[in-house]
Amino acid sequence: MRLLFSIAALTLVSAAPPVAQQPVQYTLAPEVSGGNITALRVQVRFRADPSGTTDFRWDDGWSGERHLWQWARDVKVQGATGVEQSNDGHWRIRAAPDASLTVTYRIVSAYDHDPTVEDSEQARPVVRPGWFYAAGNALFGFPAGREKAPVTFDWTGASGIGFASDLEHLAGRTRAALRPGTVADALESIVIGGHDLRTFPARDGSGVRVATIGSYAFTPEQLDRLARRVVAVERDFWRTDRGAPFLVTAAPLVGNPAVMSFGGTGRGDAFALWVDHRAPLDRMKWLLAHEYFHSWNPARLGTMPEDRDARPAHYWFSEGFTDYYARALMVRAGVISPAEFAAQWNEMLAAYAGSPVRTLTGAQAASAFWDNDAAQKLAYQRGALLAAIWNRRLLEASGGRTNLDTVMLAQLAAARTSDGYATDIFRRLAARSGLSVDDDEARHLARGEPILLPADTFGSCATIVTEQRPSFSRGFDAEATAAAGNVVIGVDPGHPAYAAGLRNGMKILERTEGEPDNALVPYGLLVEDQGAKRTIRYLPQGKERVSVQQMQTTRASDRQCGQTLGGMASATLG
Structure with missing residues (x-):
């Protein structure tokens, strides 16, 4: 009996794990000619599928870009008996079952110039003579069906070229993992580097690193300090992730004299910023707060539809609530003043009042989302307005003891064990707290009726007034x-x-x-x-007149006012 047991145990230990559980190994390196960076070279090592045919592919789409493989050049496969390329970004590799395969290719730049505010599509890789920037979705191909497979990553750089990525949080040949990682994590990554990369390591116990390329209206040191403060505030709100590894990157946009543009995107344990070189540091407060909040919303609060065309109908929660909290948490913590808080809301309220798509139905807004900037902003605007209204209702119904935070923190806990869309989980938990959102959703999100803030939405420190003013033109x-x-x-x-x-x-x-x-x-x-x-x-006044809601602060700018404007419950205030 013991002998048989020992043999069985030995067999289990020595048996190779299924292909889907074997690691996919990524290696990234710059291609350099005459001191200039010309491309990024990627190597992917993995085992062939047991069927004898492995589908090597790119993600279906991200950030509005459906053809993420289009910047890959010179795809080569070692260990295969045959390779067939299709027109849809798939390479079908024939090889012996479980054979060792190595795919190599080059990623070239989507731009032949430094990106401008008109070029700020974050899905597209940038490879310039002095620097590079790329999202994992466009950078990394992968064997189909292995999104949950473990992954390792190594950077083999050239002298004088700095590098930073949240992939460094994963295991490498000579590096222990700061957290476990999968192929899906590699796709949701960011890489940045170049001759003048500035990096700020995580030496304060926060786990936060900051990396910047180029020059801005603020110094890299100022961005580093601000990023760490914003991260700390939001980790305290969610009561999680203190000390967890996190990366903030900033890449430059060449400005347009007529407009200023800056933006960002959450990348799991990083967020990536594209910043107009003229944008002031104050503008970064909201942007950093918004992007970091995406580390939880919606990723840890439930799921989103996989279908690209279905997702916009859920953005009122994932983007609008994130906008609401980006302002609320910063004024609570004193990162922005009550006057700055009011100015941020007033800018949004004026944009909403003058929006040419303000009364689109939900179906119309979702259909126009990917092609119309105003329709994209509408989801943010509607969600933030409803979040403020619902926060006030919860406070009033509970005598000041419960607010929107109560629902959000409950949702974070519930989503760990519950499946379902984040919007559905929110509705259920809001109802449990005494807040029914069905009527507001039907009126404002489905039928497109304008949303008006009650005068006391932000408590005793501010009032909402309505002004008649010329349209902006x-x-x-x-x-x-x-x-x-x-x-x-x-x-x-x-x-x-x-x-x-x-x-x-x-x-x-x-x-x-x-x-x-x-x-x-x-x-x-x-x-x-x-x-x-x-x-x-x-x-800049047009011929029409519009009704615009605006926030007027009514009390001194003290800490108590910051917390009241930020919608805190009295139990939390104590």
Whole structure:
């Protein structure tokens, strides 16, 4: 009996694990010519499928890009008996069952210039002579069906080229893992590097690293300090992840004189920022808070539809609630002042009031989401407005003891053991706390009725007022002008811009003043006209008038007011 048991045990130990459980090994290196980075070389090692045919492929799509394999060149396979490439980003590899396979390829740049604010599609890899930036979705192919397989990663860099990635949190040949990782983690990664990469290691016990390329209106040290503070605030809110590894990256965008642009995306245990080199540090507060909140919402609060066209109907929660908390948590912690909090809300409220798609039904907004910037913003706006309203209702119904935080923290716990969409879990837990959201969803999210904030939405420190103001209009076709290299197109002869001297054919060199969607603040443009430069200043007002809700603070900017504006429950305030 013992002998038989020992033989069986020995057989179990020595048997090879199934292919799906064997690690996929990634290695990344830069290709350099004459000191310039020309491409990124990827090596993927794995075992062949038992069927004899392995499908090597790219992710189906991410961030609006469906053809993520299109930047791969010179795909080669070692260990195969045959390889067939299809037109849909799949390489079908024939090999002996469980054979060792090595796929190598080059990733080239999606751009032949430094990315601008018009080029800020984060799915597309950037490889410039001095730096590179890429999301794992476009960088890494993988054997189909192995998304849950363990993964290792190594960077084999060249001298003088810095590198940073959340893939460094995973195991490598000479590196112990800071956390377990799978192929899915490799796809949801970010890599950045270059000759002037600045890195700030995690030496404060937070686990947070920061890496930046290029120059901005703020120093890398300022971004590092701000990022660590924002991360600490949100970890305290969720009561999780203290000390967990996390990476913040920043890549530069060349600005457009007519607009300022910055954005980011959450990448599991990292978030990646694309930042206009003119954007001030204050603008980074909201952006960092928004992107880091995505570490939980929706990833740990439930699932989202896999179908790309179905997801926009759920963005009111994943994006709108994230917008709400990006402002609420920062004012509670004093990262932004009550005045900054009001200014951020007022900017959004003005944009919502003037939105050309404000009354789209839910189905119409979802259908337009991927092709219409205003429709994309609508999901953020509607979700944030409803979050503020529902927070207030919970406070009032509970006598100040329960707020939206109560539901969100309960959802974090529930989602660990519950399957289902994050929106469905939220509805169920909100109802358990005495908040029914069905009527609001039907009116505002499904039918598209405008959302109006009650005057006391933010408590005793602020009131919501309604103003009648002119609609916001630049007086020219901004999109056509940007597409024409900032040469002015479509000036309205009846607009204040024309009266101030703006004409078609002038080249905009810089916007010197003005606020997005604010018709009451003067707009200034430095233009070049027949070789001469001059500044044109006017009020960006259209012919129509719109009703705009605005927040007015009513009490001194003390800490108690920051917590009240941030929607905290009295039990938490104590």
